[in-house]
Amino acid sequence: MAQASVTLQISTLPDSPGVYQYYDKDGKLLYVGKAKNLKKRVNSYFTKKHDNARTRMLVKRIVDIKHIVVATETDALLLENNLIKKYQPKYNVLLKDDKSYPWICIKNERFPRVFPTRRLIKDGSEYYGPYTSMKTVHTLLDLIKGLYNLRTCNYDLAEDKIRDGKYKVCLEYHLGNCAGPCEGLYSETEYNENIEAIRNIVKGNFKESLVRFKTQMKQYAEEMLYEDAQRIKDKIDVLENYQAKSTVVNPKINNVDVFSVISDESYGYVNFLQLSFGAIIRSHTLEIKKKLDESDAELLELAVVELRQRFNSQSKEVYLPFKINLEAGISFHIPKLGDKKKILDLSIRNAKYYRMERFKQAKIVDPDRHANRIMAQMKIDLRLSEEPRHIECFDNSNIQGTNPVAACVVFKDGKPSKKDYRKFHIKTVVGPDDFASMEEVVYRRYKRLKEEGQPLPQLIIIDGGKGQLSSSLKALDALELRGKIAIIGIAKRLEELFYPDDPVPLYIDKKSETLKIIQQLRNEAHRFGITFHRQLRSKEALNNxxxxxxxxxxxxxxxxxxxxxxxxxxxxxxxxxxxxxxxxxxxxxxxxxxxx
Missing domain, CATH: 1.10.150.20 (5' to 3' exonuclease, C-terminal subdomain)
Incomplete structure (x- = not known):
């Protein structure tokens, strides 16, 4: 049973970068891993034959799989590191020590130093990163060193000590790497201007520096110093391909809870991201079943209290998509731009993926729940007075003007009901007249249903634009059924739906389940009609x-x-x-x- 549950979970994983977490039957975290494609990576654990005994043991113990979706593979690497450091899973061995990814530090001091570090000290210094490659860090620092003369010593360059001549210039000064601020040979104003330029470089603003490097490269080439020119070109290539910032980690965002919500007709999904010193240490999505058609704001208020209590969050700052009532002492922000907005967007993305995952699982495990959701959504999208549990779609087929026929396909609860399909010979219309043919077929179909006391559909779909829709309405008028059955027409462009007495078409989201059902109906009616038409042509050929x-x-x-x-x-x-x-x-x- 556990294996079947895991197989189901794998089948609904997204094909996106992210981090996956394996849990045993007791809910204990076994392993955290990263993936460029979550579905392929997780599936490989259960389809490959593993030589390693630990891996085989891990796979046997996996009962539950959770995942966090991120924007890039680099983000997945950084998030994996954060989670392993915090939870120390039993089967993770590579990242359990205190090793961390490198940062670039601009020290909080007079005449600031710029250097790489793996330790973040809260002393007011600025940290940029983390970087997944030390090569990138050294390239940046080499670039900075080549452009600006910065000190590397750890002296306390207080103004009074410099004035009293406590320090003397070192070898770095004589080599031209430092301008000698320790003896007052480098003004603090000019030094700070260079530091501001360095901030732009580590933030990813390389424009001015790249222009200067390209000029320098051309100068070396003109002087036939090709090795030096190539060295500069290598740095330019690295910098141009460098991704300056990570959406997962930003040290300026410290101890923050992030909440987002999406919902459909029956359920709400609230995602919770917990950040500690800018790093995501927890992601959890809560599914809430609606009772009284609660708004997103009501669902979010309920979930914020529940999740903060459940995970014992002490954060005093919360990021939200809109304003809600919060407990006293908690401040909130509604991000609009920058890194805070990226973090909120990441939370929304995780909520959407969770909903898609649950939607797919419900389709497999609980078809009734899946059908109920689709019917409720179609009622809203198509502006109907009741759920379209029974839908009928009509299509004409009179290819090359011969053998005019029509098809009627029937969907019940969003699925084809092939036993109820019907095909029609056009009897009263001479020649290829789509409008008159549609009127005849619709009239014959519902005249028979009325006479036999059969249930009528909640929705009729006509494959055609305004003309076919108007002809179908004439048939309903003759049967006194107009207003008792909803009817719409589909134009050639599927996203345009026409309603009676409304000249403006309704446009449906191309990615919606509603449009997928309508498209399936239209295609099925077309297929069924064409098949019937071909059969008649074959029979006619035989007769001839x-x-x-x-x-x-x-x-x-x-x-x-x-x-x-x-x-x-x-x-x-x-x-x-x-x-x-x-x-x-x-x-x-x-x-x-x-x-x-």
Missing amino acids: TLESIPGIGEKTSIELLRKFKSTKRVGEASFEDLAKVVGASRAKKIITHFQK
């Missing part, structure tokens, strides 16, 4: 050959085809062979016909 022979009817034609397999072979057959099947008299007529 064998049945056109005097004295040869449908029954004889079928006997001949059953014996000889094709009309061509009938024409090539000998008199004796034909006589054995249909007798001498008919055999002579067939021979005479094909000789002509």
